[in-house]
Amino acid sequence: MAGPKRKVYIKTFGCQMNVADSEQMALLLADEYVPTDRAEEADLYLINTCAIRRKAEEKVRSLLGSLQTLKQRRPRMLIGVGGCVAQQEGERLLAAAPHLDLVFGPHGVRRLPELVRKAVPGRRVVDIELSRGFPAQPQRHWVSGAFKTLVTIMQGCDNFCTYCVVPYVRGREYSRPSREIVAEVTDFLAAGGKEVTLLGQNVNSYGRGLAEDISFPELLRRIDALPGLARLRFATSHPRDLSKELTAAFGELPSLCEHLHLPVQSGSDRILEAMNRGYTRKEYLEKVAQLRRVCPDISLSTDIIVGFPGETEADFQQTLDLVAEAAFDQAFSFKYSPRPQTRAAALPGRVPGEVQAERLTRLQTLLNELTFNANQRLLGKVAEVLVEGTSKRSPEELCGRLRTNQVVNFSGSRELAGRLVRLQLTEAHPHSLKGTQVDDSSLPWPLAADLQAPQRRVTC
Ligand code: SF4
Structure with missing residues (x-):
């Protein structure tokens, strides 16, 4: 009989793409590792890095340096650095950190279980190969109570903005077939999920290179039509590729939140x-x-x-x-x-x-x-909030987000986490708002049509 699973701790730096990649790492390792939020008890310590700015990279190097002491206390613990800094630095990271066992780039994530098995103590492994095509995604199993999710729809970037390292470390742009995306969102909604954020370095160019003929607005329409979806978001958009059709979607699709980055x-x-x-x-x-x-x-x-x-x-x-x-x-x-x-x-x-x-x-x-x-x-308005959990500032309060993405704190029962509530917005702070619940119960879902997204029927 197999023994108890080992523990993996994953520290994530950077953007939502990295958060999604870290979730994927945990999923891919799930046969052998369970996630822990206590770094000191981990058998495998992974750092998922960001190279977009020098400061982000410096933080990674500083954390890696500080892990030397933990490794001395737990010599059998494996330490791996993944993501964009790993891709950029490769072998140089191993030379700089003798206690590091594994280096893998964003495309190495798909081979992670095999890489971890190879990286036994004393045998160091580097995988910074950039592959072609969008990788097969591991099956996700939604736990009850999961109410928001990130869904990767494309990876890489072909834009080569002159300041940006992404095309070099994440490779060329590949879109994910729409049927896989729709299937993943359908499963999430069937388990009671409410909010979906579609992710890619430049989602507006979704569909290029796919065998099927599909644009990003068309993908949004297909997802918006799925029963049970309360909120649809996406990131990130390149202004050059923001088409009239995509702009019009903000006036047409009920689930598409009134927020654009x-x-x-x-x-x-x-x-x-x-x-x-x-x-x-x-x-x-x-x-x-x-x-x-x-x-x-x-x-x-x-x-x-x-x-x-x-x-x-x-x-x-x-x-x-x-x-x-x-x-x-x-x-x-x-x-x-x-x-x-x-x-x-x-x-x-x-x-x-x-x-x-x-x-x-x-x-x-x-x-x-x-x-x-x-x-x-926004003061005085009544607005729909998706409750995310307890507030960072005060465990006595809950926090949630408006459709327009502002954070709102309010007093309420913890059981509201993951539910839609209506709040009257009563206080405005520099980076958040405060509200009070206007009725005792959370909103039924699906909402009545008159509560959904007012003032959104103009077209381009
Ligand atoms: S579009 Fe974004 S990810 Fe791509 S090169 Fe420009 S800044 Fe980097």
Whole structure:
């Protein structure tokens, strides 16, 4: 008879794609390992890394260094580094960390059980091969109470933005056949799931290279039509590929949440061109205006890089102007940092660190103001919230998200986790809201049509 399973601890850095990859690692290892959230009792310690910015990579290196002590205490514990830093560094990571047993890139995830079996103590393994095609996904078994899920619909990227390491570490773009995606979502909904987020580096180009003739909006329509789906989200979108058809979907599909993450990166045409983004500020702003016409309640979030090589004060001012005009509800902003292999790393005109820091502070002051304003505009409204669990700030409170993606904290029974409730929004804070339940019971699902997504019937 097989003995008890060993324990795996997975530390995840970076984006939702990495969160989905970590879930897949746990699934693939499930025959031999059970997940633990106590690193000190793990038999296998995996770090799933992000290489998008230098700071993210530094955090990984620092964690890896600190694991030396744990390895001394538990010499039979295996340590593996996966993801984008692993792909980028390969053997160099082994040289830098003698206590490291296994290095595997994003495409090595599919071979993880075999790699772990090979990496017995004293035998180190590296797998940074980039494969072709979308890999077969392990069968997911939904536990009761699972109410939201991430579903990967494509991987890799063909865009080669000049600052970005993704096409080098995650490889070329491959879409997943639609029947597999629909089957996975159907299973999730059959088990009582409510919210699905479709993931890919650039979901708008979903379908390219597939034998079937399907676009991303068509995939959204097929998923929206599945019975039981309350909320549909997706990330990430490239502004150049945001088509009229996709914009129109925000006015047509009841489950599609009124939120879009649309990374602009800069407000200066000169810098956008140097970044190889493939759109101008005017085109971006026109798309924003069109989205707001189709879906007046839409909440927009974005990513912005400050201090890209050659960025002048005038370029930066254009970014500030665009941010004010687009009136983003939420944003992630960063100082540019050169990444290995990328074209921008070799560009002249490096912006000094102190100038980058000063610009970032000015930008974040404006972004914080816009986020707070957006939260204040919601005051007094009654809105649907999907309850996610207890609040990070106070175990006495629950937290959930609006369809427009803002976090709302409120007092209520823990049994509401995973359910849709109606809250009156009573307090606006810089990065969250507070609410009170307007009735004792959670919302029945499916909702009555009049509670679903108001003001969404305009077309492009
Ligand atoms: S679209 Fe550009 S920024 Fe996004 S992953 Fe691809 S190369 Fe990177």
